Amino acid sequence: MAGGLAFVYFKMGRVPSKPDAGIPQALAIERAGRISDLHYEVTLNVPDARDKPITGHLRATFKLSDAAQPLAFDFAQPAERVSAMHANRTIITPVVEHEHINIPASALVAGDNIVEFEFVAGDAPLNRSDDFLYALFVPARASLAMPVFDQPDLKAKWKLVLTIPLGWVAVTNGKEIGRVGNPDSTGLIFEETAPIPTYLFSFAAGKFQVETAERGGRTFRMFHRETDTQKVARNRDAIFDLHARAISWLEDYTGIPYPFGKFDFVLIPSFQFGGMEHPGAVFYNASGLMLDESATQTQLLGRANVISHETSHMWFGDLVTMKWFNDVWMKEVFANFMAAKIVNPSFPTVNHELRFLFQQYPSAYDVDRTDGANPIRQPLANLNEAGSLYGAIIYQKAPIVMRQLELLLGADSFRDGLREYLKAHAFGNATWTDLIAVLDARTPVDLVAWSDSWVEARGRPRIAVTVTPTGGQTTVSLDETDPLGRGLVWPQTLDVAIGYADRVEHERVSFSTHHEWTIPAKPGGAPLWILPTGGGLGYGDFVLDPATLEALATALPKMPDALMRGATLVTLWESMLEGRLGPDRITEVLFAALPAEVDELNTNQMLAYLRGVYWRFTAADDRVDLAPKLEMLLRSGLDRAASTSEKAAWFGALRSVASTTATVTWLEQVWRHDVTIPQLPLGEADEAELALELAVRDVPNANAILDAQLGRFRNADRRARFLFVRPSVSSDPAVRQAFFESLKDPKNRTHEAWVLEGAHYLHHPLRAATSKKFVIDALAMVLEIQRTGDIFFPKRWADATLSGYQSPQTAADVRQFIAELPPDYPPRLRWVLLSSADTLFRAAKILHQ
Ligand SMILES: [Zn+2]
Numbered sequence: 001m002a003g004g005l006a007f008v009y010f011k012m013g014r015v016p017s018k019p020d021a022g023i024p025q026a027l028a029i030e031r032a033g034r035i036s037d038l039h040y041e042v043t044l045n046v047p048d049a050r051d052k053p054i055t056g057h058l059r060a061t062f063k064l065s066d067a068a069q070p071l072a073f074d075f076a077q078p079a080e081r082v083s084a085m086h087a088n089r090t091i092i093t094p095v096v097e098h099e100h101i102n103i104p105a106s107a108l109v110a111g112d113n114i115v116e117f118e119f120v121a122g123d124a125p126l127n128r129s130d131d132f133l134y135a136l137f138v139p140a141r142a143s144l145a146m147p148v149f150d151q152p153d154l155k156a157k158w159k160l161v162l163t164i165p166l167g168w169v170a171v172t173n174g175k176e177i178g179r180v181g182n183p184d185s186t187g188l189i190f191e192e193t194a195p196i197p198t199y200l201f202s203f204a205a206g207k208f209q210v211e212t213a214e215r216g217g218r219t220f221r222m223f224h225r226e227t228d229t230q231k232v233a234r235n236r237d238a239i240f241d242l243h244a245r246a247i248s249w250l251e252d253y254t255g256i257p258y259p260f261g262k263f264d265f266v267l268i269p270s271f272q273f274g275g276m277e278h279p280g281a282v283f284y285n286a287s288g289l290m291l292d293e294s295a296t297q298t299q300l301l302g303r304a305n306v307i308s309h310e311t312s313h314m315w316f317g318d319l320v321t322m323k324w325f326n327d328v329w330m331k332e333v334f335a336n337f338m339a340a341k342i343v344n345p346s347f348p349t350v351n352h353e354l355r356f357l358f359q360q361y362p363s364a365y366d367v368d369r370t371d372g373a374n375p376i377r378q379p380l381a382n383l384n385e386a387g388s389l390y391g392a393i394i395y396q397k398a399p400i401v402m403r404q405l406e407l408l409l410g411a412d413s414f415r416d417g418l419r420e421y422l423k424a425h426a427f428g429n430a431t432w433t434d435l436i437a438v439l440d441a442r443t444p445v446d447l448v449a450w451s452d453s454w455v456e457a458r459g460r461p462r463i464a465v466t467v468t469p470t471g472g473q474t475t476v477s478l479d480e481t482d483p484l485g486r487g488l489v490w491p492q493t494l495d496v497a498i499g500y501a502d503r504v505e506h507e508r509v510s511f512s513t514h515h516e517w518t519i520p521a522k523p524g525g526a527p528l529w530i531l532p533t534g535g536g537l538g539y540g541d542f543v544l545d546p547a548t549l550e551a552l553a554t555a556l557p558k559m560p561d562a563l564m565r566g567a568t569l570v571t572l573w574e575s576m577l578e579g580r581l582g583p584d585r586i587t588e589v590l591f592a593a594l595p596a597e598v599d600e601l602n603t604n605q606m607l608a609y610l611r612g613v614y615w616r617f618t619a620a621d622d623r624v625d626l627a628p629k630l631e632m633l634l635r636s637g638l639d640r641a642a643s644t645s646e647k648a649a650w651f652g653a654l655r656s657v658a659s660t661t662a663t664v665t666w667l668e669q670v671w672r673h674d675v676t677i678p679q680l681p682l683g684e685a686d687e688a689e690l691a692l693e694l695a696v697r698d699v700p701n702a703n704a705i706l707d708a709q710l711g712r713f714r715n716a717d718r719r720a721r722f723l724f725v726r727p728s729v730s731s732d733p734a735v736r737q738a739f740f741e742s743l744k745d746p747k748n749r750t751h752e753a754w755v756l757e758g759a760h761y762l763h764h765p766l767r768a769a770t771s772k773k774f775v776i777d778a779l780a781m782v783l784e785i786q787r788t789g790d791i792f793f794p795k796r797w798a799d800a801t802l803s804g805y806q807s808p809q810t811a812a813d814v815r816q817f818i819a820e821l822p823p824d825y826p827p828r829l830r831w832v833l834l835s836s837a838d839t840l841f842r843a844a845k846i847l848h849q
Contacts, residue, residue, distance in 0.1 A: 018097055018098060018100075018102070019072050019098060019100055020098055020382065021076070021098040021099045021100075021384065022099065022140070022382040022383055022384030022385075023074060023140050023143075023150055023151055023382060023383035023384065024381065024382050025324060025380065025381055025382065027072060028151040028153070028154075028324065028383070030069075031071070031072070031149055031151065031154060032151065032153045032154055033065070033066075034064050034065050034066045034069075034071070035062050035063070035064060035071075035149065035154055036062065036063045036065070037061075037062055037063045038060065038061070038062040038149070038154055038155070038156040038157075038195075039060070039061045039062070039156055039157045039158075039159070039192075040058060040059070040060050040148065040156050040157075040158050040159070040201075041058070041059040041061075041158075041159045041161075042056065042057070042058050042059075042146065042158065042159070042160050042161070043056060043057040043058075043160075043161040043162075043163075044056045044121060044160070044161075044162055044163070044203075045163040045185075046133065046162065046163060046164045046165065046168075046205055047165070048165040048185075049130075050128040050129065050130055050133070053120045053121070054120070054121040054123070054126065055118075055119070055120055055121070056118075056119050056120070056121050056146055057116070057117070057118055057119075058116065058117045058119065058146050058147060058148070059114065059115070059116045060073075060113075060114070060115045060116075060147075060148070060149075060156075061112065061113065061114050061115075062112075062113055063111055063112055063113070064108060064109070064110055064111065064113050065110070066110070067105060067108040067109050067110040067113075068105055069105055070102045070103060070104050070105050070108075071102070071103045071105075071108055072100040072101065072102050072103075073100065073101045073102075073103065073115070073117075073143075073147040073148065073149065074099060074100055074140070074142075074143035074147065074148060074149065074150040075096055075099065075100065075101050075119075075143055075146070075147040075148075076099040076122070076143050076144045077096065077119075077122040077144065078096060079094045079095055079096040079101075081119050081120045081121075081122065082094035082096075082101065082117055082118065082119045082147070083118045083119065083120070084117075084118040085101070085115070085116060085117045085118070085147075086107075086115070086116055087103045087107035087108060087113065087114070087115045088107055088108065088109055088113055088114055088115075090106070090107035092104070092107060094117075099143065101117075101147055103115060117146070117147050119146060119147065121145045121146055122144045122145045122146075123145075124141065124144040124145070124788070125137055125141040125142065125144045125145050126145060127750070129206070131168075131206050131207045132168075132204065132205065132206020132207060132208065132225070133204070133205055133206060134202070134203070134204035134205075134206075134266065134268055134283060135201075135202045135203050135204070136202065136272070136276060136283070136790065137150075137198055137199050137200075137201060137202060138199040138200075138276060138790075138791065139152075139199055139325050139328070139383055139386035139387065139791060140198070140199065140325075140383035140384065140386060141199075141790075142198035142199070142201065143198070148198050149198070150198045150199075150383070151197070151198070151324075151383065152197040152198075152199060152321050152322055152323065152324065152325065152429065153197070153321070153323045153324065153429040154197065154198075155195035155196055155197050155321070155427065155428070155429070156195060156196070156197070156198075156201075157192050157193055157194065157195055158173065158174070158192065158193045158196065158201050159174070159190065159191075159192045159193075160172050160173075160174065160190045160203060161180075161187065161188070161189050161190070162187070162188045162190070162203060162205060163180075163182070163185050163186065163187045163188075164185060164186050164188065164205045164206075165185055165186075166184065166185060166186060167207065168186065168205050168206050168207060169205070169206070169207075169208050169210060169223065170188050170203060170204065170205035170206075171203065171204055171205075171208075171221070171223055171264050171266060171281050172190050172201075172202065172203035172204075172280075172281055173190075173193045173196065173200070173201060173202065173203075173260070173278055173279055173280040173281050174190040174191035174192060174193045174261075174262075174280065175190065175191050175261065175262045175280070176188055176189070176190055176191075177189055177190065177191045191261075193260075193279075193280070194259065194260055194261075194279070194427060195427050196279060196318065197321055200277070200278050200279060200318055200321075201278070202276070202278040202281055202283070203281065204223065204266045204268070204281070204283070206225075207225070208223040208224060208225055208266070209223070209224055209225065209226070209232075210222070210223055211224070211232065211236050213236070213237075213240040215240055215241065215243070215244030216244050216247075216248060218244065218247070218258075218263060219262070219263075220240050220243055220244070220263050220264070220265070221262075221263075221264040221265075222236065222239060222240070222264075222265055222266075222267065223264065223265070223266040223267065224266070224267035224286060224290065225267070225268075225269055225286065225717060226267070226286065226290050226715070227714055227715045227716070228683075228684070228714070228715065231290055231292070231683070232290070234291075234293070235289065235290050235291060238303075239289055239303075239307070242303070242304050242307040242308070242346070243263065243265070243307055243311060245342070245346065246307055246308045246311035246312070246342050247263070247311055247314075249308075249341075249342045250311060250312060250314070250315055250338065250342070253338070253341075253415060254315050254418070254419060254422055255419050255423075256315060256319070256419075256422055256423070256426070258314060259279075259314065259315070259318070259319045259426070259427075260279035260280045260314060260318065261280060262280050263280060263282075264280060264281050264282075265281070265282040265283070265284060265310075266281065266282070266283050266284070267284050267285075267286035267289055267290060268283055268284065268285065268286055269286045269287075269717035269718070269721070270285070270286075270287075270717065270721055270751055270752075270753035270754060271283060271284065271285035271286065271753070272285075272752040272753060272790045272792065272793070273285065273790070273791075273792065274288055274302075274306045274309075275288070275306045275307075275309065275310040276310070277310045277313030277314065277317060277318060277335070279314055279318045282310045282311075284306065284307075284310070285753075286717075287685065288302060288303055288306055289303055289306075289307070291303060292681075292682075292683030292685060292686060293644065293681040293683065294644060294645075294647075294648045294651075294680055294681055294682060294683060294686055295644075295645060295648065296604070296645045296646075296648045296649045296652070297350070297600045297601070297604070297643075297645040297646070297649075298601075298604050298645075298649070299645075300347075300645065301343065301347060301350065301355065304342075304343045304346055304347070305339050305340075305343050305359075306339075308338065308339035308342040308343050309335045309336060309338075309339040310335070311342075312334060312335040312338035312339055312342070313331060313335050315422060316330070316331050316334035316335055316338065316422075317330075317331030317332075317334075317335065319422065319426055319427060320421070320422050320425040320426060320428065320429070320430055321428070321429045321430075322429065322430070322431065323429040323430060323431050324380065324431075325380050325383055325386040325389060326377060326378060326379055326380040326389070327377065327431055327432050328386065328389055328390070328394065329376050329377060329389070329393075329394040329398050330432055330435070332390075332394045332395055332398065333376075333394070333398035333399055333401075333402050334402075334418075336395060336396075336398070336399045337399045337402050337403070340352070340355075340356055340359075340399070350601070351562050351563060351599060351601060353535075353536045353563050354536070354562055354563045354566045354599065354601050354602070355601055356399075356403075356536065357536050357563065357566050357567060357570065358566060358570075358601055358604075358605050359396070360396045360397070360399050360400050361396070361400065361539070361570050362570060362573070362605075363392040363395070363396040364392050364393065364396035364397035364400060364539075365460070365570075365574060366392055366835070366838070366839075367391060367392045367393050367397075367835045368392075368393065368397060368458075368459060368460045369460065369541065369574070369577065369578075369838070370834055370835040370838035371831075371834040371835075371838070372830070372831035372832060372833065372834030372835030372836070372837075372838065373393070373458045373459045373460070373831070373835070374389075374391075374393050374458050374828065374831050375393070375455065375456055375457055375458045376393055376394065376397060376398050376401065376454070376455045376456075377432060377455050377456050378828070384787075385786075385826055385828060385829075386791070387786055387789075387790070387791035387792075387793075387794065388786060388794065388795075388826065388828035388829055388831075388832060389828070390791045390792060390795075391792075391795055391832075391835075397539075398455075400539050401454045401455065401539075403537075404454070404492055404493065404537075404539075405439070405447075405450075407493055407537075408443060408445055408450075408493075409439060409442055409443050413442045413443070414439070416442070417435075417438045417439045417442055420438050421434065421435050421438045424438075432451070432455070436448060436451055445491075450491060452488075453488045453489060453490045453491075454490060457486070457488055458484070459482070459483060459484050459488075460483075460490075460539060460540045460541055461480045461481070461482065461483075461488075461489075461490040461492075461539075461540040461541070462480065462481050462482070462483045462540060462541045462543060463478055463479070463480050463532065463538075463540045463541065463542050463543065464477075464478070464479045464480075464481070464543045465477075465478055465530065465532050465542055465543065465544050465545070465548065466479070466545060467527075467530050467545060467547070467548050469526055471521065472520075472521025472522075472525075472526065473518050473519060473520055473521050473526075474518070474519040474526050474527055475516060475517070475518045475519075476496070476507075476516060476517060476518075476519065476530055477514070477515070477516035478494070478509065478511060478514065478515045478516065478532065479513070479514050480511070480512060480513050480514070480540070483541065489512040489513055490512065490539075490540070491510070491511070491512040492510070492511070492512070492537070492538065492539060492540075493508065493509070493510045493537055493538075494508070494509045494510075494511070494532055494533070494535075494537055494538040495507075495508055495509075495533075495534055495535020495536065495537045495538070496508075496509055496530065496531065496532050496534055496535075497530070497531040497534020497535060497561075497564055497567075498519065498527045498529075498530055498531075498534075499527060499528050499529040499530070499531070499555060499559070500522075500524060500525070500527055500528060501524065501525070501528060502524065504534070504559075504560065504561065504564065506534065506535060508535075528551055528555060529548065529551040529552050529555050530548055531552060531564060531567060531568055531571065532544075532571075533567040533570070533571055534563075534564050534567055535563070535567075536563050536566070536567055541574065541578065542571055542574070543578075543580070544571070544575065544580075546580070549572070549575055549580060549581055552568050552571065552572065553572060553581070553585060553589045555568075556568050556569070556572070556589055556592070556593050557592050557593040557596040557597075558596075562598075562599040562601070562602055565593070565597070565599070565602055566599075566601065566602055566605065569593075569602065569605055569606065569609065572586060572589060573586065573609055576613075576617070576846075577842050579842075579845070579846060582846075583613050583617035583618060583846060583847075586609070586613050586617075587610070587613055587614075587618070587626070590606050590609060590610050590613070591629075591633060593606060594606050594607075594610070594633065594637065595633070595636070595637070595640075600643075600645065600646055600649070603637075603646065603649060603650075604649050607634075607649055607650070607652075607653040610630070610653065610657075611653055611656050611657060614626065614630060614657050615656075615657070615765045615804070616765075616806055616839055616843045617806070617843055617846060617847065619806075619847055620765075623659065624659075627657070627659045627660050628660055630657055631654065631657070631658065631659075631660055631662075631663045634650055634653050634654040634657070635654065635663075637650040638650040638651055638654060638677070643679075644679050644680060644681075647677065647679055647680045648680060651677065651680060654667075655667060655689070655690060655693050656693070658693070658697070659697070664694065664697055664699060667690060667693070667694060668694055668699060668705070670682070670690065671687060671690045671691060671694060671705065684712070684713060684714065684715060684718055685718060687709065687712065688709060688713075688718065688722050691705050691706055691708075691709035692706075692722075692725065692726075692729050692761060695729035695730075695731070696729045696761050696764050696766055696767070697766065698731045698766075702729070702731055703731075706726055706729075709722065710722065710723070710726075721751070721753075721754050721757070724751065724754040724758065725754060725757050725758045725761065727739040727758075728757075728758035728759070728761040728762045729761045733770050736762060736767070736770070736771070737774075739758060739762065740762060740771075740774045740777075740778070743755060743758075743759075743781075744777075744781065746784070746788040746789075749785070749788065749789060749793075752789060752790060752792075752793050752796075755797075756796050756797065756800050759778070759797065759800035759801060760800050760803060762774065763775075763778075763800060763801055763802070763803055763804040763805070764803075764804050765804040765805075765806075766804075767804065768804050768805055768806075768807070768810075771804070772805060772807070772809075772810050772813075774801075775801060775802070775805065775810060775813065775814065776813055776814070776817050778797070778801040779798065779801060779814065779817055779833060780817070781797070782794050782797060782798055782829060782832065782833065783825070783826070783829060785797050786826070786829060794829065794832055795832050795835075795836065798832055798833055798836035798837075799836045801836070802814070802836050802837055802839070802840050805840050805843075806840065806843040806844060806847060807844060807848075808844040808848045808849075810840065810844070811837075811840050811841050811843075811844035811845075812844075814833075814837045814840060814841075815837075815841070817833075818830065818833050818834060818837070821833075
C-alpha cells in the first residue's frame with residue numbers, strides 16, 4: 001500500500017522521514033521552521049442525517065523555505081477517507097502512515113505551494129447529534145477530521161464554505177459573507193479569519209435559535225437550543241451584558257481593541273467543557289449560562305466567571321498563543337486571573353478574596369497534596385498527550401502563583417509587562433520564557449529561580465508553624481521544607497492572622513525557608529490562635545501544632561472576618577486529610593459553624609465539606625447515626641435561608657446526603673409537587689436530578705418516578721440525557737452492569753457529560769458494595785479514553801469512578817492496579833490516576849487504621 005510513496009523517496013536517495021503518530025514536537029519544530037503564510041480554504045458538506053458522511057475539500061496554500069525534504073500533513077484517519085489529493089498539480093496516491101500523509105519532496109517547491117485534498121471528514125471531533133453538530137479541535141483533534149498541520153504555532157487564515165441541511169443555521173470564526181443557493185441545502189460562505197491555529201478553528205451548525213443584542217456599538221449573537229422561552233428571557237440580557245463588560249474591561253487593561261471582528265457564541269447542551277474560546281464563535285456549556293430560577297450564588301458567579309474567562313482568551317491564547325502545548329497553562333492562568341478581576345465589580349456584595357480562596361485553593365490542593373502532583377509547566381513530547389496537562393494545577397494552582405507574581409512586581413508593573421508582551425507577539429506565538437524575560441526586567445527579584453520552584457517543579461512546600469508561649473510573650477516560627485526531599489524553596493508572602501479575645505492583628509511575612517518573630521506581652525493576654533493563611537495568602541501544607549489547630553477549630557464560628565473563617569476552614573480540612581484532625585472533629589466544627597455563618601461563600605464551602613466528610617470520611621454504620629442530626633441541620637438551614645440562591649445551596653446538600661425515610665419521603669413529595677419550598681422554584685434539570693437521587697436510594701416506586709420524569713421533559717436535549725443516565729440508577733444490578741459494559745464501547749462515550757453523570761450514580765457510595773467490581777476495569781479504560789475522548793475526560797472519568805469508595809480493600813486494589821501498570825504507561829496519566837485515587841487512599845487510611 002505504501003509502495004508509491006516509498007518509491008519516490010528511494011528514487012531520490014533519501015531516508016524516508018516517517019514521524020510518529022500524533023504530533024511529535026520534533027515534527028512541529030521542523031514544520032514551523034519551514035512553513036509560513038499559511039491559508040486553508042475548507043469546504044464541508046453536512047448531510048441531513050448524522051450517519052451519512054460529511055465530505056470535504058481542503059486547499060492549503062503556504063510558503064516553504066526548504067522543499068528538499070518531504071512534508072507531513074496530519075490526518076489520523078484511514079487513507080480510504082482521502083479520495084484524491086495533489087501537491088502543486090502532482091497527483092499523489094494518499095497513504096496514511098502513523099497518522100500522517102507525507103508529501104514527497106519531488107512534489108514540493110521552494111516558495112508558494114498548493115496542496116489539495118478531497119476527503120470524508122472523521123466524525124470524532126465533530127460531535128454530531130441528529131439535529132446539530134459542533135467542531136471541537138483542541139488540542140490537536142482537527143487532524144481527526146481533516147488533513148492539516150495540527151500544531152499551535154502554525155497559525156493560518158481560514159476560509160470556510162459550509163453546506164448544511166435546510167432549516168439549519170451555522171456559525172464559525174469568520175462572519176457570513178454570502179450564500180450559494182441549492183434546492184435541498186444551504187451553502188454558507190464565511191469571511192477569511194485572522195491568523196488562528198487549528199485548535200481555535202471551529203464551527204457549529206444545526207437547529208439553533210439566535211438571539212441578537214447590541215452592546216456598546218457591538219452586535220453580539222447567541223446561538224442556543226433552549227426551548228423554555230421564559231428561561232431565555234430571564235437570562236439573555238445578563239449574558240450579553242457580561243460579555244460586553246468583559247470585552248471593555250479587557251480592552252482597557254491590555255490597551256488592545258478586541259482583535260477578532262465579530263463576536264458570536266453558542267450554548268451547547270451538555271458541552272464537555274465549561275467553555276471554549278474559539279475567536280468569534282465561543283462555545284459554552286448551555287447549563288452554565290442559561291440558569292434556572294433556583295440558581296445559587298455560586299452558579300451566578302460561575303456564569304460571570306466562565307464568560308470572563310473565555311473572553312479573556314481572545315487576548316490571552318487567541319491573539320498571543322503558546323508556541324507549544326507545554327505552555328497551555330499560560331493561557332489558562334491568564335484567563336482565570338483576568339476573569340477574577342473582571343467579575344469582582346459586578347458582584348459588589350461578594351467577598352472576592354474569599355471567592356478566590358475557595359475557587360483556587362481546595363482544587364489545587366486536591367492534586368498538589370497527592371502522589372499525582374504535577375508541575376504547572378511540563379515538557380510535552382507529543383501533542384497526543386496534551387490532554388493530560390489540563391487539570392487543577394493549571395486552572396487553580398497557577399492563578400495562585402500568578403497572584404504571588406503580581407504581588408512581587410506590583411499590579412501596575414505587572415499589567416505594563418503584560419501589555420508589552422501582548423503587543424510584541426500579537427497574532428503570533430510566545431513562550432513562558434518570553435514572558436518571564438519581559439517581567440524580569442521590571443523587578444530585582446530573580447524570576448527565573450522563582451519560576452523553577454513555583455512553575456517548573458511539582459508539589460507544594462510544607463510549612464511548619466510553631467507557636468511557643470514564653471512568659472507573656474509568644475514566639476512564632478515558620479519553617480519551610482520540601483516534602484519531596486529535593487531541597488526546593490518557594491519564596492512567598494504570607495498574611496499571618498493573630499487572634500485575641502477582642503481583636504485580630506496581622507503580620508505580613510515574606511520568607512522562603514525560615515522566619516520567626518516574637519509577639520510581645522500585651523494587656524489582655526497572649527493570642528488565642530495563630531492562622532498563617534489568615535489574609536488568604538500562602539500556599540502549602542501548613543503543619544500546625546495540635547494546640548494551635550484545636551484553638552482554630554474552637555474559634556472558627558466566632559471569627560469576625562469572613563475571609564479568615566474561610567482560610568481556617570481550608571486549613572482544618574487539609575489538616576484532616578493529613579491525619580492531624582479527626583473527621584468526627586471536622587464534622588463537629590461544621591455543625592457548630594454552619595448555623596452561625598453569614599457569608600454565602602463560606603456556607604457553600606462548609607456544605608461541600610460536610611457532604612465530603614459524610615460520604616467519604618464517615619463509615620457507613622456511623623452515617624446511619626449521623627444522618628438524622630445532619631438532615632435536621634440542613635432542613636433548618638433551608639428554612640432559615642433568606643434568598644433563593646441560599647435555599648438552593650442548602651437544598652442541594654440535603655438532596656445529596658438524604659438517607660432517613662422521613663427526608664427521602666419528603667424529597668419525593670417535593671418531586672411530586674405535593675410540597676413546595678417557598679422561594680425555591682425547581683426547573684426541569686433540578687427535577688431530573690431529584691428523580692435520579694430518589695432512584696439511587698431505591699425508593700419503592702423508583703421506576704414509576706423515572707417514567708413520570710421522562711414524561712415531564714419539554715426539552716429534547718435534557719430528555720435525551722436523562723434517558724442515557726437512567727440505567728445507572730436502576731435498582732436492578734444487571735441493568736447497571738449492562739450500563740457499565742456499554743461504556744466500554746467508545747461510541748457510547750461520545751456525550752461525555754452524560755457518561756460522567758451516569759458514572760457518578762453508578763459509583764455512588766450507596767452502590768459501593770455492588771459497583772466496586774467495576775472499578776479496576778474502569779481505571780483500565782483511562783488510557784483508551786485519553787485517545788478517544790476530549791481533554792478533561794480521562795481525569796473526570798477517573799474521579800467519577802473513584803468518587804464513591806472508602807474501603808481498604810478497594811484502596812488496595814487501586815494501589816495494586818497503579819503499581820502494576822506497564823513501564824511505558826504514560827507518566828502523566830499515572831499522575832492522573834494517583835491524584836484521583838488520593839481521597840480513597842486517605843479515607844481508607846483514616847477510617848481503618
Ligand atoms: Zn480556558
